[in-house]
Amino acid sequence: MLPETFKHTIHGVHGENGDVWIRGLPDRLAGWEEKYGIKIGNFYPMTFHFVAEVTLYGGEEAVIKAGLPADKELINEKNALAVFGKGTGMIKLLEDHTDEGFLLLEKAVPGTILSDSMKDEKAVAAAAGVMEEIRADDWDSKHFPHLSDWFKGLERAEDIPERYIKKASVVVKELLSEMHHPTLLHGDLHQNNILSHHGVWKAIDPKGVIGEKEFETAVFCRNYLFDKHHPFAVLQNRLSLFEKAAGLNLDKMIRWGYCGAVLSACWCKEDHMPCADENLKLADLYEKLL
Structure with a gap:
């Protein structure tokens, strides 16, 4: 179950488009699990994006972060991670799927x-x-x-x-x-x-x-x-x-x-x-x- 506060925030920011995205998110997550061989786990605290633990197809623990299609903030984050990833102070971008509305990110341990x-x-x-x-x-x-x-x-x-x-x-x-x-x-x-x-x-x-x-x-x-x-x-x-x-x-x-x-x-x-x-x-x- 998605937190009500998260649903409220998405509605406040995106209006009806946000409501449509929220309603379709469970099916979208299930589709990504099947398509990419991943398994979505426990949710993290969320504000403007869906964020959860995920197990990748090879067994690696990671994080999935998802937003509305063509989410400018998510695309901008992907670009920033690509630049900052050359240094040592930032969690790494593992896979870019912003065309579908999500990123796979390195998981901080213990976090x-x-x-x-x-x-x-x-x-x-x-x-x-x-x-x-x-x-x-x-x-x-x-x-x-x-x-x-x-x-x-x-x-x-x-x-x-x-x-x-x-x-x-x-x-x-x-x-x-x-x-x-x-x-x-x-x-x-x-x-x-x-x-x-x-x-x-x-x-x-x-x-x-x-x-x-x-x-x-x-x-x-x-x-x-x-x-x-x-x-x-x-x-x-x-x-x-x-x-x-x-x-x-x-x-x-x-x-x-x-x-x-x-x-x-x-x-x-x-x-x-x-x-x-x-x-x-x-x-x-x-x-x-x-």
Whole structure:
């Protein structure tokens, strides 16, 4: 049985097309099992894609990730994995079946999530190490969106107070004009997307976006923040730790963090998800540091 929260999210993002895809997914999975000799096992937590354990035809344990036909995010992830796969910081792409709507991916073993294993000081150090390992020099060999494309989402904002949109639009314009050494970023490098694999930390689920490395910290700094007793102090500490561990520019991390929080709030509204208010609270914290 697919989780109801997953069905709700797919409907919110894709509407009737998502509902049709959900209804046809069991038959589609069974068809892939028969066609490719695979056996789909336990489900993983899902948000925007179906994700589950899978046993390949040769007995190897792996992961299947599936989305709607012509899913741009899945295709983009495939392209990002192809580039990042030349390094050591990312889980490998085993088979590309995006023409049918799925990928087969290396399975992290034991797969412990970074957020479950250590406090912020060590977690930031681990994340900074992964950031260094997944950097790519040949990203221009594939087509990836640019942060300027992502931030066009500010123009589609609905039900977001205008002051946030105005400020984020000004700040992001400044940041984009200052960006002289763009590179391919993971784009969603938070604590739940960094897993242990045979004694080292590996990233999963790359978005693949062209930007500057200071943007990469924004999602990590947001996660597991408002369950802390003093979120503002925790945010300041995380930024300081990234500055020291990864040699990142503190001012740019703060500005990208503010803009990223506002953009995330816009996306939450666009996808009918209840996360906009928390992202605006995060923007308020960053604004104190601007």
